[in-house]
Amino acid sequence: MTNQAVSAPTTSERILDAAEDLFAEKGYSATSLGDVADRVGIRSPSLYNHFKNKEALYQAVLERLLADFTAPQRELDSGPVTYERVFEWLETIVRRHHANPNLARLLQHAALSGGPHTNELIDRFFRPMFQPGARIDGQEVTVFGDAGLQPWAVMAFNNLVMSYVTMAPMYRDLLGQDPFSEAALENQLNLIKSLLRAVFAYRGE
Amino acid sequence: MTNQAVSAPTTSERILDAAEDLFAEKGYSATSLGDVADRVGIRSPSLYNHFKNKEALYQAVLERLLADFTAPQRELDSGPVTYERVFEWLETIVRRHHANPNLARLLQHAALSGGPHTNELIDRFFRPMFQPGARIDGQEVTVFGDAGLQPWAVMAFNNLVMSYVTMAPMYRDLLGQDPFSEAALENQLNLIKSLLRAVFAYRGE
């Protein structure tokens, strides 16, 4: 009679947890199913009772991550694009990447390798950011010059957020501080928001 | 009687070229010596006539890349840190990363895996950026607030430059343009310089 309050994680969930961390750290092909199984505490053939094969495991990991991260984007799209709501959206995704850096790492691995996983990730994560007519308050931002530059700018800010977590080990050693501490999170949040504010405030040379 | 003008690349150089591309694309452990040898057009055991083992090959690749990329940094350190010279330095490293994206990719792989290569790369590439007393014109930049935030800001701008090339495949598919074309380079250069200018111009809320 299993009757716990929040229910202990199932084996499948524990496999997903382990695989997510390992894929994010080493990438797809450098992650071995033996490593995954070791973390869970089972033998690697037992994984096949839960997932068809390595590729299916990767897809399941991806599915779970994307479900978490595309929610704020849909939130932003559901109303007018004001400065305040962009700030909110930015803060939300920064906090979410801090809470779980694995999606950013997975995306970075995929981008580096340019393999078959890349296209799917583009379509499901990045493409939604580039909906036409998503001007900010109907007004273009001076820094970015002509409108043709704007997609680059969106990517730039996204990269700013993501590269913080993909570069986290570098930050740790360089600055001698845990980059995922609450203090470090506030620092990065202030920096990014200040940068965005400077961009909005700037009106030409 | 081989008597060519610029001298054809030696086998060792061709191995380094192939290995550099592959390490940058797939990372250390996902790159096989068989792949490297295939690109050069020889069998994998022949690699051992030129490099002691896989690790030594990686180190040699790294050495050649770092020699290219630390020159501009030493240039900047050799004189007063003015706005103009920071802009110059930024433009130089942006152009250098465009000309050869492989160091950025290698760094990103190392940061993601956090393996033994990470520390060496930090010391040789990033640490020089954080020399004490490198204030800009003796004046702090308002956006970054207190001086304690400044290392974060330096990393942020570096990440902005590097993530462009590590995310290049994403840019290619999203924007439908070669991210390493001359036009794209100018775009990114303008964006980054504009961002830096906005940061300098910004003086509080």
Next chain:
DNA sequence: AATAATAACTAATAGCCGTTAGTATAACCC
């Protein structure tokens, strides 16, 4: 011309990889 060194090759190694097959044990259903 004889010798030494360079750099390619083939063959073979031990180990790890993803995956399949077959088996045992425990929990559920009727």
Next chain:
DNA sequence: GGGTTATACTAACGGCTATTAGTTATTATT
């Protein structure tokens, strides 16, 4: 309680990995 299902296990496979040993052909040195 018998049968079914779920999930763990061990054993084994073919393929790929880095690496070593031994061989051969070409080049440079004396």
